[in-house]
Amino acid sequence: DGGITQSPKYLFRKEGQNVTLSCEQNLNHDAMYWYRQDPGQGLRLIYYSQIVNDFQKGDIAEGYSVSREKKESFPLTVTSAQKNPTAFYLCASSTTGDGQPQHFGDGTRLSIL
């Protein structure tokens, strides 16, 4: 079945360490997105990409980086510059065009040791 796979499901980071969250999709979608979810704040957009080798900052990009070398993959790196990284991270993808819904993975929960 087609879908979006995020790994790992749980991730722990030490102070000063960079960590990378994986997101892979086999839906043949051009666009991919990363969101951060905190209790009571809904989903906030970190980065998005509408085509391979191109991506744009979302609303809360500071302390994060991404790459889009393949259509299927959109990894997110949480750098040591992100001072409050503990959150639930969701990856999504969609076709481009008017009104296209996004399809979501099951998320990665990142915690600080």
Add this chain to the structure above:
Amino acid sequence: AQSVTQPDIHITVSEGASLELRCNYSYGATPYLFWYVQSPGQGLQLLLKYFSGDTLVQGINGFEADLKRSQSSFNLRKPSVQWSDAAEYFCAVGVGTASKLTFGTGTRLQVTL
């Protein structure tokens, strides 16, 4: 800038009772509108979307939403709630071809027996 407001943080209904979750949007024109549902520790699942046409939109699992342009609202309804409907519900709006979505802060639904 477009925005989405879900006024109710938490709603409790009895099993078998009707449900209405509120969503208000702010934008110059009618945007594309979506409702998603999230179970704890999971990703978001699309319930329904409004693209154009009929303002009463049918979704999965017996849900529907009613677009009222005069009130800038897109409320989610279900005539008879089930125990399994307990989850968090998010309203989202999208504009144009960028496929970016803006999410509300969510409404947590609790269902009592």
